[in-house]
Amino acid sequence: MRPSFGILRKRDPDADDLDTVLAIGGGGDDGGDGDEEEQRSSSGRGRRGWIIAATAFVVVAAVAATILLTRPPAEADDEQKKPPAETTEVARGNLTEQVRVTGKLEFKNVRDLGSPLAGTVTGVPAPGTVVGRGYELFRVDDTPVILMFGVLPVWREFAEGMADGEDVRQLEANLQALGFFDGEPDDEFRWATIEAIKEWQKALGLEETGRIEMGRIVFAPGEVRVQDAVAKVGSPAGGAVLKVSDSTKEAAVDIDPNLAANAPVGAKVDVRLPDGTVAPGTVTAVGAPVERDNDNGGKTLKLPITIVLDDPTVAAAFDTVSVSVTLVHVIAEDVLLVPVTALLAQPGGGSAVERVVNKKTELVMIELGKFADGMVEVVGGDLAEGDVVAVAR
Incomplete structure (x- = not known):
């Protein structure tokens, strides 16, 4: 009997076996050969199966090696330098963080009125x-x-x-x-x-x-x-006939004195109401620092501020309720900023970003400053405002 060999053929895309298999078959020219084949022991058939599998593996490895060895270096280099799918510009501005404090929204200055x-x-x-x-x-x-x-x-x-x-x-x-x-x-x-x-x-x-x-x-x-x-x-x-208050609701909030610069009269804030509505508000008054009781049984210095909603009608359904107020705290002014998702940790320490130039990327080492709200200050490195950098998805 002469064994017949098939050709390399691609696997079914839905299959889980090797990408390429070697089809090896055997056939006889006459019945005698067939009888002889039937008389082979089951152990012989097992050895032949292992030989076929081993041969297939060697062929697959050889084909893969040939593809890698014959791939042009320029092609591999181009793939590494393809522009990323997500980019952003390096910005210059203030590094800020949001500070949330709780307060009470209510009608103020409740008093008796009569004649x-x-x-x-x-x-x-x-x-x-x-x-x-x-x-x-x-x-x-x-x-x-x-x-x-x-x-x-x-x-x-x-x-x-x-x-x-x-x-x-x-x-x-x-x-x-x-x-x-x-x-x-x-x-x-x-x-x-x-x-x-x-x-x-x-x-x-x-x-x-x-x-x-x-x-x-x-x-x-x-x-x-x-x-x-x-x-x-x-x-x-x-005597007194009515109990009245001011007609406008105000939010009374105590903040840390070190946030005074971020909450002057006229500053804009966000006020979250009990129903989840976030309404813009304005700081209308800042009081003198006062001592408040803290959770440890002691006293803490606080700065009382008063906030009025820009549109009082959004809180028409509420009388006296707790609210959450968001202030913007400036950490660093007029600095270079990139998103934290643009940073790449480097072997041996340090950080870098991928700058996109002419649809290609280049690695730029940078020195980092302060972090806040997903942004980081860049204090050193060959990076400028307006540079385009890659960011992780």
């Missing part, structure tokens, strides 16, 4: 009502008590012959804002003031006397939000 006006409380607004300049706070003997803006409280009636005072200027400024006073507000209660009061009284349906009895108006620094009624309808007037 010395004698009589009976005949009307109060619903909780949540916001009252602005010139609007009714509550009613006494079915006449309105009006809110006006000012820092001085009402301490006397306004009438002809009264002494000059800052409260007169405050009244005239309100009458001017409401469209009843045409002159320049001053400390003197004059004829023009009396006429303005009469016009104001007429608009409210009050008797046009030109004088304002003590308690008819209430001064407050700004509009107020009604928290609740202290006095019920039918109660005697003359």
Whole structure:
């Protein structure tokens, strides 16, 4: 019998055996040869199987070696220098990190509001009502008590012959804002003031006397939000009638004093609400450092800051809630920055990046500075702003 040899053939792409196998077969020319083959022992067939497998392995190895040895060096070099799929530019700027602190969002400056006006409380607004300049706070003997803006409280009636005072200027400024006073507000209660009061009284349906009895108006620094009624309808007037607060929610937050430079008045921050909404806010006040109790039973110096939401309506569904505030802390200013994912650790220590030039990459050794939020400061090495570097996916 003459053995017949097949040719090298590629494996099925879905198979798990060798990439290339050697097809070796045997066949006889006559039946005698076939009988002789049938008389071979099973051990002989086993040895032949091992010989075939070994021969196939040698051929596969030889083919693979031939491919590697005959591959042009330029081709291998080109593959190593192909531009990466992900790149970024080296930037110059501030290295920053986000600092998160907790605080409380609530209506501030809660206080009682009332009037010395004698009589009976005949009307109060619903909780949540916001009252602005010139609007009714509550009613006494079915006449309105009006809110006006000012820092001085009402301490006397306004009438002809009264002494000059800052409260007169405050009244005239309100009458001017409401469209009843045409002159320049001053400390003197004059004829023009009396006429303005009469016009104001007429608009409210009050008797046009030109004088304002003590308690008819209430001064407050700004509009107020009604928290609740202290006095019920039918109660005697003359004391506190409403519990009110400022109309705008504020977030009160304590930060470490070393973050003061990152939270000046006017600084922008992010406020995370209980429902996950992140709303932009602005620092409106920074207090003096104060001592707060810490978890260890001691005291820690903190800096209180006040934050107001840029759009108060996003927190309309909340009253008094805890919030998370994110500040931006500047670690280094005006430095070269690359992403941490661009760094390549080098044998023997040190770091490098792959710079992309003319669609090829080159290794550039660099010296690292500070790290923050996935970025790193570059303090040494042949790297410049605008260079394109590879980053890991």
